[in-house]
Amino acid sequence: MVLDAVARMNIALNDAKIFVKYRGFERFASNQFDTISYSSGTNTYSQMKTWAASNGYKHPNAINVYMPKWAQNSPNGGFSGIATPLGAVFAIRFEAVTTPVMLHELGHVLGLPHTFVGYNSSNCEHVTRDPNDPNYNADTAGDRIIDTPAQDTMWNDVEPNSCEYTGNGSDCENVLYVITPEDTKNFMGYGGLRLCGDRFTVGQKIRMRERLLTSSTMANAETDIASLFEPYKGEYYLAGPYNPTIHTPLFQPGFNYRFTECSGNYPQPAEFYDISYPVNWNNVLLGINQDETNYGNIKHPNHSAIYIEEVDEVGNDSDYYDYPRKCYDNNNKAAGSGIVTKFNDGVLNANVTVMPQDSTAINNPQLIQNLQPGLYKIDKVYDNGAIDQTIILKDNN
Ligand SMILES: [Zn+2]
Known part of the structure; x- marks a missing residue:
């Protein structure tokens, strides 16, 4: 939850x-x-x-x-x-x-007032959105956020399926409210909150950012972007016995992740600010959508670095975070199983013989030496789902 x-x-x-x-x-x-x-x-x-x-x-x-x-x-x-x-x-x-x-x-x-604040005072926010109207006060009354309309609490005045405002309230100058379903869906109102609430306005988002930037009381609760690239649970496997209940670094849901293939031999993940390793943008070992509900799936595969789409344009330099971070490229871990595929015609086609291998067989140093001459594909399957694939042409030597 x-x-x-x-x-x-x-x-x-x-x-x-x-x-x-x-x-x-x-x-x-x-x-x-x-x-x-x-x-x-x-x-x-x-x-x-x-x-x-x-x-x-x-x-x-x-x-x-x-x-x-x-x-x-x-x-x-x-x-x-x-x-x-x-x-x-x-x-x-x-x-x-x-x-x-x-x-x-x-x-x-984060510093937002209710969208209806002050509605029952004589100094209420007026309905008009026209800055040239003498009655315009959206920037100085109510929540002082101009893209939330004048409104009351709308208790019992929102149809829960359509989110339509069904009341006939008016501001303190008896001008009828103009409230759309998009307005009742605002998180900071009351009427539609429980069933319809799903959004902040742009004005509210700007206000939250302003408050965060200036609030001394929130400063200690702020951290850096790098923290999003730290697992909330689980440890990275380094060497020795592998235990999946311990060695599964888990990442929080709510982001679009692309765990992208990287290389450079980082048995522990690279430092966040080290992006000297190469990545293969075309090989995403694991893609996670922001609405993923199986949280056990959101883990950092071996031989990959972490790319978070939502983070990629943070900062003044729009490219600053636009590179997969924390390359984890650990070659200490043996494959859990594997498949040797022989191409019977000596070319890459569908005429194949598939030979599943257990962990002992796939990790046998003599594996390739013991093969008969021919064209093969060797898949090493790691317990975290990563697959290392090699094509070999074995000759008579
Ligand atoms: Zn409240």
Whole structure:
């Protein structure tokens, strides 16, 4: 669930060149904060934050997301999430972790207000979008983001299938709202949030980037691009016995990865800033889509380097990250199995004899020497899925 949430965050934010690195997940027991309340009692969100910080459950270099079993603001009411704007902390009810509410709270943490803020004040955001209209105030009222329309909370005013606004609300000058389904899908509104929420506007993305660049309270939670190229779990195989449950470096979902063939003998992966090795762009050993749901598939194959499409234009130099990173080219590992294919006619055609090999046979140093003369293809299949293919012409010597 947490990896799913991290993937959703990245898919929603990556075109704004904001990336979220998964740092980990842990459980802790606290009877007092099984349920957190909004603002009253002995189990408020504020008290939980203090308790967590003083009991070692707040990481100083991360956005900390707490997931209580339940959240309530009165004996009969509940809420789904609560955030500290630019505070690197929020809480979200367990059931809401994989819903748009997660993005709503993250939006608050990155400095976004609600799209309806101030709607019931006399100084509300007006409906007009025409900067030449004397009533225009979209840049100075409400959320001060001009591509989100004037609106109220739209509670019960959104048709959940079409995401159409069905209300007839108006601004504080009695001008009827103009709200499209695209507007109700905004993460920072309320009406369509649970079922329709799927987007931030360009204006909101710009605002989040501005806040991140200027906020001192978020600075410790920021890291470098290189961190996205570190596995969240698993270790690289170096030498000696191979254990796939340990030696499988796993990468977070939510990106389009291309693990591209590289060479250079890097038994540990190359340093992130070392791109001196050659890559074969035409041979992608493993391609992963950003909506991949089988997270066990997202692993770094031997003899490949990591290319993340979403990252490739970060920075002032648009080519800076446009090269596969962290070449992992380890030749210490024996193949798990293999196939020897003989081309019976002595040319590359379909008349073949296929001879599967077990690990002992495919790793036998005498393998080629023992073959009869002829044309062969030898496939060495590694346990991580990589295949090393060689064509040989064996003569009478
Ligand atoms: Zn909110």
